[in-house]
Amino acid sequence: MENKRFGGIVPAITLMMASLLTPHLAQADAYEDFMSEPSEQTAFSYLHQVATHPRCANCHGKIIDGYHRPTVGDEQRPHPMNITFANNLRLTVEGHEFKEVPNSSQPVNCRNCHADTNGQNAGMPPGAANDLMPGFVWHMPPPTMIIEDGITPQQLCENWLDPAKNSNLAFRGGKDDLVTFEKEFVHHVRDDPLVRWSWQPGPGRTAAPGEHADFVRAMQLWIDAGANCPQTM
Secondary structure, three states: HHHHHHHHHHHHHHHHHHHHHHHHHHHHHHHHHHHHHHHHHHHHHHHHHOOOOOOHHHHOOOOOOOOOOOOEOOEEEOOOOHHHHHHOOOEEEOEEEEOOOOOOOOOOOOHHOOOOOOOOOOOOOOOOOOOOOOOOOOOOOOHHHOOOOOOHHHHHHHHHHOOOOOOOOOOOOEEEHHHHHHHHHHHHHHHHHHHHHOOOOOOOOOOOOOOOOHHHHHHHHHHHOOOOOOOOO
């Protein structure tokens, strides 16, 4: 009798747990699929998986109450201290180095808390910098680079290939200039301190899926195949 009773309960619990875990498993599968069978399709699925992960999407921010705000945590909560894009440091690139635009910093800005390295304890502000991109300081991308909740692989791809949306610091090319696009985007994902930080985000934070080197490899593979968007692959 006990076996019959629990025989009906266990499958139900199993199904319930499976439904709760399925989204996470689907996310994990994009990296696993790329590693087991690298292709144009699996490469972009993995690129999309990383780009939509909180370690990337948090910095790109959201429009909340009419303001472009960064978010924090795996739950993508609004950034404390009422931080918005208005608090951002304004940067430009001169001679392959980041330079702060004169008189652009606000009384409260990213650099007030975000240093060159992660805080040592969970909950402390993260930081990032490296010699690959001299002069880099923690800052937000522009609103054109927001990674919307639920953005599809096709939408992400089209945004990346649109020069009006894929940067505000340098011309990164696009679908009509793949030579520049390859040069700038591979450099961005390979060398940008914030991108690299996503796999070493400090204590208390979930790292981006996979490994940074594999993310760079996926970007190169996708571009080498023609940087096609998912519906045209």
